[in-house]
Amino acid sequence: MTTKVEPDDPCPSATDGEIAAVNLESARRGAWARFAQNPGLPGVAEAVVDHERLALQFLGDLDALDRLDELASQFASVDESFRAALVQAEVVSTAHCFDDARGYLAWAAQIGAPREAVERQTLAIDQACGAELDTVLVARRWLANASGRLEDLVPLGALLADLEHFAEADAVYRQAFSAYDDVSPFPLAWVCFQLGMLWGELVHPPDPGLAILWYRRAIAYLPAYVKARVHLAEICASQGCTGEAEALLLPALSSRDPEVLWRLADVLTAQGRLEEAKRQLNAARLGYEQLLGGHLLAFADHAAEFYAGSGNDHRRALELARTNVANRPTRRAVNQAHAIAVKFD
């Protein structure tokens, strides 16, 4: 089941990642300024959501969740149309509050939202919750075939990976990567990251070599890609390359993602720098608790992993894993809860 990816395979070129990150921040602030001037302007609230989600996904800007809450609240106070309901659905869905999102979508549909917009979001929620996956797969295949676009191919790849159809997932991801004909580095970095996850964490046994290749490509496209740095650092650390792992994590510290602190603590521990490691670990614990206080469902799975690992709090890990399963009983969530229960049994 090995798919050959040669290191010298050509990569589609894209706008430099540093420029793209500066411009994302620029566009994000520009959209907020327009929203502040006139919150009801067509497309502006939606543009803020898009930019904030990109900042969250790629730059590890976790404050985006609070800003999105604020946006949804402000927008709902000035707009009573389906637009506000769709924006609220998207915002709460980003924070993994899927039941609330379904409620907003139902309301949006009732007050005239275009069917396609409601169905797109519903599909994403069903996939995230592991619900009706056969139906979701049919719909994902149809969308991917119809458009051939990266933004439809990657969710299909992710679903196939969830269903453990790894070879097909790999093929779909690589199709997305190869077919991309635009110049933004974000989508390309996203596919590379997904391929890194596929080969590094989902396939049994994992292929760290391939995972490293794809994570490196993700970072080459977007040096500020926090999650790619964290995942690559984890592999490097597991292979004893702690210096490289540390170098990957240090530039990501400014993101305030506690996973960076946690992985850095692990690296420092491996290097015997125990006092520094302890400080980072405490900061990670504090960071997770702060995030869980505001957005429990968004961070339950990551925090469960932390507490099951270096966070060393079995009870908290299990509690969070169960919360995550109750919110979205995906195969991965159930496996996580099971593994935590077994580990500390």
Add this chain to the structure above:
Amino acid sequence: MSDHVDGPRSIGDPPADLTDLFVFTSPENPAHTVLAACVFPSAGEDAIFSNIITYSIAVRSVTVAGVGNSAKFQPANDEIRFSFRFERLERDAAGKAVQHGVCKLPGGRELSLTVNDEKGSWTPEGDVRVFAGLRSDPFYLAWIAAELKKAPNFLQHTNVLCMVVEFDTRRVLDLAKGSLFGAIAETVPPQQRSLIAPAVPRIDWIGRPEQTNIRLYNPALSGIHDLRDLWNQQTPFAISNELLPLFLQRLKDSFVDWDMRDGKPDWTPEALEANANVFLDDFLLFDVSKPINDESHLEIEKSTIKGLPYQTGGGRTVDANSIDILLTWLVNRDREFLQGGAAGATKPGMKVFPYFATPNTDLQTVAESVELAATPDEVWSLIGQFGGAWHPLTARVKLTGTGIGQLRTILTLDGREIVERLEAIDDAKRFFRYTSIAGMPVSQYTGALEVKPKGSGSVADWRAQFLATNATDRAVKVMVSNLFRTGLESLKPRFGVAK
């Protein structure tokens, strides 16, 4: 909007998204012509150009090949081209990001430039000058197009990235074939980038303003496919013969709809078809032998369709009211000028190079909140009165007028007078929005006060966005923040602190 965010494809990388194209006589030197293209809708202060896109403005000689209902403008096959390329970011000695670029001129000469350097760069021969950088968006759209209802400028206070080329008209353009030209701008990605898909020749292009967002994509036409990305993939000056009928039909359908927006038919089917045919050949027409001014935009096309010789140089100046000129033409065929809800862009153009106004600075934000034990309704009954004098720093408040638009004049304890206007209020949602009219060192000030439920109590949010004037951003932010905090803190003894 002119060509702002004109297709799903261009949303991915905003510096690839062309917003506008301009051609006008240099305000500094009437022997010079200025071409300018803008990208990146609603760009923030730090916006920069992509390092892998080629930004080009191409100009071709054009002849009038037909008039009246046979109106036709025929472009020549050869063209001159100004192409901008930009580099990755560098850091200067102070660590500030700097971007350099180069403009390739007709004939192969290259002119280096530094982004945001207002002086621009001249060729040693002194015949061409270029600029690239952030400027205030010169475009303004002040209509709710679907309802043809006036509105404030939707692009107020926004910026774009501009590329400006000024050249000696006689030394650069070949006037042997005539003085009429057509211009387009395009953003071109590196070729053969995709590994399996055919190369994408361009991400976006623009001729006349609003080909995509108003003429081809008319949301009033139900059940239509969005043709904008397909249009953007066409080769300027050479639209695919296979697709021409599709685009032509869309233009005709769209124009029929526009004609009837005021309920009165002003276009005969023949004239409407002629208009669609002219707009199908999408390039910005200009004649360097005639005056180009703020009113001359589209005059060449309109006169030719009317069967008359054109009188002006057409083109499009920085301050041209292009949207109202276009809508007037489409809706009532110049029977009555349709003036939208704004008389100009955020800032007018400048009479000196680079002619586009300086960028707008980012708005400053202040947000404060307090959590209270009382219910939202209890709190709102006090602070939700626009004319209420509950704030401890307020001596008294005088209201002028009623409802939306009413003014409150606040006399503060230290003797200042602040005037604010109510812009929106919703008692059911416990929310109001206001703007500052006078008394604060700010412009573009919008404030909002809101009370929301939280647990068994409530949370009062007070926020504002503004530009500081006559004081530093920091000083004004501190002042506004203190004002908000003092007010919100004063609610705690009255309503209790949320546990």
